[in-house]
Amino acid sequence: MKRLYLILFLGLILRVVWLDKFPAGFTADEAGQGYDAYSILKTGRDSWGQFLPLFPRGFGDFKPPLYMYTAIPTIAIFGLNEFAVRLPTAIIGTLSILILYLLAKELFPEKIALISAFLLTISPWHMQLSRNAWEGGLGILLFPLGLYLFLKKRYNWAFLTWGVNLYSYHSWRIFTILFIVALVIRQKFFKPVLLIFALALLPIVINYKSVLKRASDVGIFSAANTLSYLSNRKSPPTLFDNKYIFYADQFFTNYLSYFSPGFYFTGHRPDFSHLNFPGTPLHYPVEIIFIAIGAILLIRHKQFSYLLIWLLLAPIPAALTESSNSQRAITIFPLTVLLSAYGLAALSRYYKVLIPVILVSFILLVQTYLIKLPKNPIYSQRVNYKEVFTKAIAINSKYDTIHFSRVFSVPHIFVAFYSKWDPLDYQKHTQDWIRYVKADKLYVDQLESWNLGKYEFHDFHWERESKLQNALLISSFGDFPSSQHILFDLGDTRFAEINPK
Template structure:
């Protein structure tokens, strides 16, 4: 490779600019739509900003209630200043992840530099900057993006403790805070720390004074989380998704996270967790990762065992839930970037003369070509792919309905089930103090928000003809009015079409109508 060490600062700035652009351009419109999880996180931050309470009226909670489970609160608190500056809208919600993703690339540079050298640090940062897996989750309002950021920062400061043992205490505090990021971190972080302690036990024993206080600091933050985790509220998410107990299934799911199909070709089955025809990593990384893992064996430093430990542990939390989940294993993205960067550095350092120049040129061309292909698919193809899962045009429909003069608006539960309730206060920018008064709770089926009411039309004996109705459409041309149209027809009502928004594929998923009794 080039003599990048001489101009490392310049190259790092270029990488960070590229990182930020890949994560922020078209951020408000791609992904095409806005999902309920994103709206829930954003509205909680909005509510904290204005009332110091979450959407359920709880004062500055550690964990935020969301429908039928509870979410770690660190991400929502980090969103507050961004919501303040950019407002309650998709861009204002997603910019938090874009900034965290960019910061992670900067941290990975320093982590890889500490593990190996500056050249590997720059290459690792470059790989993470262009990884589809990391780019995608840096562009949506999912709190899992915090896992690789805080974990890498914690590990970096732990490695800094070899020069100054006082960093052990700071590192332990950040490791414990990392557990307050996402469900999978609750399992991964404690397991990783046990492994890290076994690798560096001599260092920890030599500096046992700082090790002791680091352990105390970790416990102060970890034990309350552990107690909560074992409570009914803490187990709510596990009960919802279901923890597997079949050993053979767990093992099978564990190895699914090492399958080429998951890593390089198909990726996560959920269209919200990847773009079409691409997995989380590039196919050209296959030889790099294999070479990198083999070359690591020759390293005399204990750093290699840190990476092997990371690789072995990363699928464990997800394997107890399901196979091939990109969101539950997002913390592995810096690992694959570092191994790829290490392999490229070792290969180019080994080669001499014209071969070094040829291989370097080919690597640059391959990386650039893959990035261009990814960007083309992300910008031009992905917005048209599975617009239904991102609820494309639903936000526009809600905003339009809220501007009408109708005395009430009935939101049919057939639109996207009752879980889409949170999109109403998000897109109408409902004042949190007003929202709290309604006592909205999906578990208790309390879904009236003043003018807005979420109802199952099938269970209503009489329909209010003074209301505006937000109904589900049907992309099937033979049934353009969908299930809601059939219900209205059966109850003896006819529609008066008011408005609808067609998505980028010219499909109508939702429509606004007024109704009247058939004569």
């Protein structure tokens, strides 16, 4: 147990130290999760005025609520800041190491369980997941926990855990439902305990329109994707050339991409999300050997059928979206760690060579994380947003209005987060923003304009903006004429006073 405690301690240190500073920047999703949690803490309602919602509206994407609720205690203790919002994911990430150890110990000898825990602790993929306030990491804790309880024949607790997992992340929701269906077909029983899972599923079925909102934007069946297909057609549809064949082809192409070694072992992936470190693989390249050996050996394992079901179903949620994406493929991740550990254990005679290779790879990852990434950040990390918005908030009393251009993604949430905006007042503003639904928009920031107090958000048109009185304009340098005096220059962001008093 001493080695397990050391692994868990290392996991906690790697996930908590400098949590507010690394990864550099703070995304709109993180700020949104944090502010909704803050709003519920203060008023019992989210930013849209919904009482303890199961389907919080967010920016219009209706994220699953579980992460939001886990952030409430940490915000209550530490206040509304980056550390408090990210701390739940660091704790969840550390607990995931323990749960994967328990699951691996149920499946394999303890030696493999310890290797699983260690590989998860230093995993590039998991380091990304457990230092961002991102809801998908919850499933890495909950699904393996449910499977562990299931294998221990604690069926009530297993299905309850999987029921809770429905509210963690979209991909885990789809995968968990498919996995339960496969279990029912395989086992041909569980009727009483299925009631627990069915009750957890019921609100999702009732609110299916909200649940499917995000899919309508990024799914292969989305209007944009269908329009792209139709616009490229040069002849009428036929039996073997129509939109349904197009959907099927896109699905299977996506599905197979998640079995490509290049997706896991190189830093060249098509998704540029805030969980994708530039040039960083999801697994260390040396692990390709371990995973391949582990997969071959697993065929003879007594629990092979459960793990095969996991392997075959895991890519489906991600394959239903338009392109390969490491976030949406998170459902396969704990399994690849188990396979890697299983394969590494079989190569024990080569430990003197393999362990140093893994440790050097880990050191290079830390170097990328602490040094290279802050210098070459991903745009979605919004690295300079804190400086921009705290500066605007600090000098807001000097101006009648403050205008942000569409250069900024959902800027209202950063104003609310960094100013700790009164949630009751914020909820009043969202009653106006709901007009985005009537305007047939997917998200709030697709409105032509909206405001939060004196802060206004819209496209910039210099002829109009130049006539404002005592206003502060904040945008990129390209939105200002060369003759305009710039008050502050923060990277690629400019502050300009218009007709000040």
